Amino acid sequence: MESKKEDVRRKHIRLHMEGALTARDKVGVQDFVLLDAYTSESAFVDNLRKRFNENLIYTYIGTLLVSVNPYQELGIYTVSQMELYQGVNFFELPPHVYAIADNAYRMMCSELNNHFILISGESGAGKTEASKKILQYFAVTCPMTQSLQIARDRLLLSNPVLEAFGNARTLRNDNSSRFGKYMDIQFDFQGIPVGGHIISYLIEKSRVVYQNQGERNFHIFYQLLAGGEEERLAFLGLERDPQLYKYLSQGHCAKESSINDKNDWKTVSNAFSVIDFTEADLENLFGIIASVLHLGNIGFEEDDQGCATIPDTHEIKWIAKLLGVHPADLLEALTHRKIEAKTEEDFTRKTVIGLLDIYGFEVFDKNGFEQFCINYCNEKLQQLLIERTLKAEQAEYEMEGIEWEPIKYFNNKIICDLVEERHKGIISILDEECIRPGPATDLSFLEKLEEKVGKHAHFETRKLAGPKGRKKIGWMEFRLLHYAGEVTYCTKGFLEKNNDLLYRHLKEVLCKSKNVILRECFLRAELENRRRPPTVGTQFKNSLSSLLEILISKEPSYIRCIKPNDRKEPSKFDDFLIRHQIKYLGLMEHLRVRRAGFAYRRKYEHFLQ
Ligand SMILES: Nc1ncnc2c1ncn2[C@@H]1O[C@H](COP(=O)(O)OP(=O)(O)OP(=O)(O)O)[C@@H](O)[C@H]1O
Numbered sequence: 001m002e003s004k005k006e007d008v009r010r011k012h013i014r015l016h017m018e019g020a021l022t023a024r025d026k027v028g029v030q031d032f033v034l035l036d037a038y039t040s041e042s043a044f045v046d047n048l049r050k051r052f053n054e055n056l057i058y059t060y061i062g063t064l065l066v067s068v069n070p071y072q073e074l075g076i077y078t079v080s081q082m083e084l085y086q087g088v089n090f091f092e093l094p095p096h097v098y099a100i101a102d103n104a105y106r107m108m109c110s111e112l113n114n115h116f117i118l119i120s121g122e123s124g125a126g127k128t129e130a131s132k133k134i135l136q137y138f139a140v141t142c143p144m145t146q147s148l149q150i151a152r153d154r155l156l157l158s159n160p161v162l163e164a165f166g167n168a169r170t171l172r173n174d175n176s177s178r179f180g181k182y183m184d185i186q187f188d189f190q191g192i193p194v195g196g197h198i199i200s201y202l203i204e205k206s207r208v209v210y211q212n213q214g215e216r217n218f219h220i221f222y223q224l225l226a227g228g229e230e231e232r233l234a235f236l237g238l239e240r241d242p243q244l245y246k247y248l249s250q251g252h253c254a255k256e257s258s259i260n261d262k263n264d265w266k267t268v269s270n271a272f273s274v275i276d277f278t279e280a281d282l283e284n285l286f287g288i289i290a291s292v293l294h295l296g297n298i299g300f301e302e303d304d305q306g307c308a309t310i311p312d313t314h315e316i317k318w319i320a321k322l323l324g325v326h327p328a329d330l331l332e333a334l335t336h337r338k339i340e341a342k343t344e345e346d347f348t349r350k351t352v353i354g355l356l357d358i359y360g361f362e363v364f365d366k367n368g369f370e371q372f373c374i375n376y377c378n379e380k381l382q383q384l385l386i387e388r389t390l391k392a393e394q395a396e397y398e399m400e401g402i403e404w405e406p407i408k409y410f411n412n413k414i415i416c417d418l419v420e421e422r423h424k425g426i427i428s429i430l431d432e433e434c435i436r437p438g439p440a441t442d443l444s445f446l447e448k449l450e451e452k453v454g455k456h457a458h459f460e461t462r463k464l465a466g467p468k469g470r471k472k473i474g475w476m477e478f479r480l481l482h483y484a485g486e487v488t489y490c491t492k493g494f495l496e497k498n499n500d501l502l503y504r505h506l507k508e509v510l511c512k513s514k515n516v517i518l519r520e521c522f523l524r525a526e527l528e529n530r531r532r533p534p535t536v537g538t539q540f541k542n543s544l545s546s547l548l549e550i551l552i553s554k555e556p557s558y559i560r561c562i563k564p565n566d567r568k569e570p571s572k573f574d575d576f577l578i579r580h581q582i583k584y585l586g587l588m589e590h591l592r593v594r595r596a597g598f599a600y601r602r603k604y605e606h607f608l609q
Helices: 002-026 041-053 079-085 097-111 127-141 146-166 219-227 230-236 261-274 279-296 314-323 327-335 369-399 413-420 426-435 442-453 494-499 504-511 516-521 524-528 536-552 575-584 587-608
Strands: 058-061 064-068 115-121 180-187 193-201 351-359 459-461 477-482 485-490 555-562
Touching (some): 041 058, 041 575, 058 587, 064 587, 079 127, 097 180, 115 127, 146 219, 180 536, 219 261, 279 314, 279 516, 314 327, 351 369, 351 536, 369 413, 369 536, 369 555, 369 587, 413 477, 426 442, 426 536, 442 494, 494 536, 504 524
Parallel strands (some): 064 555
Antiparallel strands (some): 058 064, 180 193, 477 485
């Protein structure tokens, strides 16, 4: 009986495959490695366009998956599609995100090793969707006992909560993740999912207090106001109208027709109940969320001695109530000084498949401290790719004595060092400028950079550039020649954003809070540590290095997501925008290396015949 069912399944798969193979033959190449003009970016774009026009959004470069956001439902994520890819050799079926997921799963089961799938691309390119599809794939295709379904649901349903707290409307994407997300799914020796972890990285904290024109704060604030029950809002001292809150209205788009905060609130509330948040947990959590809104509305004034005062204590009373702290202590702490910062994570090993959904290179008209951090993160991830893929591939050919042309690829370690090297790198120089006594400014920081890294081949400023380059760099700016291209950063705000000081008084007050969540975040023991807390840049660097430690021990798979146009339109393929992404995703470079591997395989196969 079982084998008959299996036969039918196999037949079904074969028919699908044959159909797909014919379709794929007609539409460009399904693997860029097969491109004759593989060094030509135009040929690359042509192939991508041809396939995209036929709704074939996936193409391989060897085992790396290139995905173009279709901005429409294509009907390619059905359960029968999942079954089609289940247990089938990677290259036998047309490229698909399910093939990547299935391949990692099968390798993990057979070799009992750990894997990660790195999903990168710029905002709106489809990273989060891709990671959701992979999770759904595992949820449907992995052997599952009833009790484990609860764990599965938790993993899938925690997503709306993560998105509510970590995503926001930006100019590029209505639901843009403003943090890096690492999720791993643990499997036992039979390949049954037994648990998982979610770690969020590098959240864009500055968004809480400031949003650019056309952008919003994190969704949860708006969802709470739009959908929260009357009693809850009354308890929190909140009004429904987001315009009343400074932290929600700076971008002038608190209410957006494309976003339904009220409906989203329902989804998030439901998710909270599935992941076992009690009413007491929610009370504490929303107490903190509401306090942020009240904090934003506090009016500070200067007294006769030039000191900060808060004449209207209305908001203070609410915050004190919600956080369970003494109003006088809070008032004092908000107008006086001291410092702090925090934590990392740790977890036990099993065989796991990790999913890392992380923002790609950001290159805007004006790039600030946030873009500097994000792009540094991308340099480090590229380093990992070089270490793990390119170098390994070359080493293998050399070891086996296979004839091949060495590929010249750029090793971006030099740029990583420029940013992160102790005492010498940009982050250290910035930290020094933040710490040193005397009047440090963003401009003095720029001057320090010129003095200390001015000779570096990947660093430029207006002063250092020749007469030609000078025009394109402003007085307050420096330019980094990243592995994927140049990005000009404006130093304005670097010092302030790097400092992230949480004054000691304030921390002491929060340690005594009756709000359980807050008390967990501000540990008394940490107050005893009199050392200066790390700066934001250093926190970022440390967090990144712990992320890389997690990744380095695992076998990698890569998904590179591309956004086809800026208007979120289906069927619109903007060549210019796509070329930009091909460049910043390093795809041509990757193809060159893969192609060398492919040339070898072809030679080898021929030899075998
Ligand atoms: N495979 C897909 N099929 C259909 N629509 C998609 C697909 N991938 C993405 N989209 C559409 O594009 C939108 C943006 O995608 P997504 O949120 O995954 O981007 P992202 O790369 O995670 O962006 P950010 O970095 O800003 O979070 C989605 O809300 C969805 O409407």
